[in-house]
Amino acid sequence: GAGVSQSPSNKVTEKGKDVELRCDPISGHTALYWYRQSLGQGLEFLIYFQGNSAPDKSGLPSDRFSAERTGGSVSTLTIQRTQQEDSAVYLCASSLKGGAPPSQPQHFGDGTRLSIL
Amino acid sequence: SQQGEEDPQALSIQEGENATMNCSYKTSINNLQWYRQNSGRGLVHLILIRSNEREKHSGRLRVTLDTSKKSSSLLITASRAADTASYFCATDPGAQKLVFGQGTRLTINP
Numbered sequence: 001g002a003g004v005s006q007s008p009s010n011k012v013t014e015k016g017k018d019v020e021l022r023c024d025p026i027s028g029h030t031a032l033y034w035y036r037q038s039l040g041q042g043l044e045f046l047i048y049f050q051g052n053s054a055p056d057k058s059g060l061p062s063d064r065f066s067a068e069r070t071g072g073s074v075s076t077l078t079i080q081r082t083q084q085e086d087s088a089v090y091l092c093a094s095s096l097k098g099g100a101p102p103s104q105p106q107h108f109g110d111g112t113r114l115s116i117l
Numbered sequence: 118s119q120q121g122e123e124d125p126q127a128l129s130i131q132e133g134e135n136a137t138m139n140c141s142y143k144t145s146i147n148n149l150q151w152y153r154q155n156s157g158r159g160l161v162h163l164i165l166i167r168s169n170e171r172e173k174h175s176g177r178l179r180v181t182l183d184t185s186k187k188s189s190s191l192l193i194t195a196s197r198a199a200d201t202a203s204y205f206c207a208t209d210p211g212a213q214k215l216v217f218g219q220g221t222r223l224t225i226n227p
Contacts, residue, residue, distance in 0.1 A: 041220075102209050102214060
């Protein structure tokens, strides 16, 4: 398909383990965003990539969270030493271009549901 | 605190009725966007309205923007069961990212 793809769709892991979440954006989209959504809540911005520029990491909640975007395409969000409060849905979105202000629609994947036991 | 806040938090109406959701925000914006999220899915972009626009239509959707009151409304006319979802507004209060509200959960009863 031509949409944003995220994997895995569900992840259950024990507290203290590391997890990697993957996002394949729409081909040709230069901007990529990661969000976190707790149950019944809105979206919390985590990180933003635009082309080859340095990412905006201002939303990452702690140094246990990191993200990479290789070759301007696929992105991986890594959470180290997971805690129970990390349980949430992690959503990835891409848009044709980024910049300020963000004037392009964002296209979302269906997210990864992360459960920390 | 959230830039955009939707009101009401939850709305339940009968099929065929109109649904109105409101969004208030705190700082000046360039654009405001509305998104829909079906249960267990990602968000889907519905409509973008620029700060110099007052009203915009897309099919059964009508969005208004009042920058003097820092508020926007989303009207869905002739609602259908398939409109059952959460609806979010998103604003751009500076920088290069959107800030989403907490959403309105809309239920359309058959």
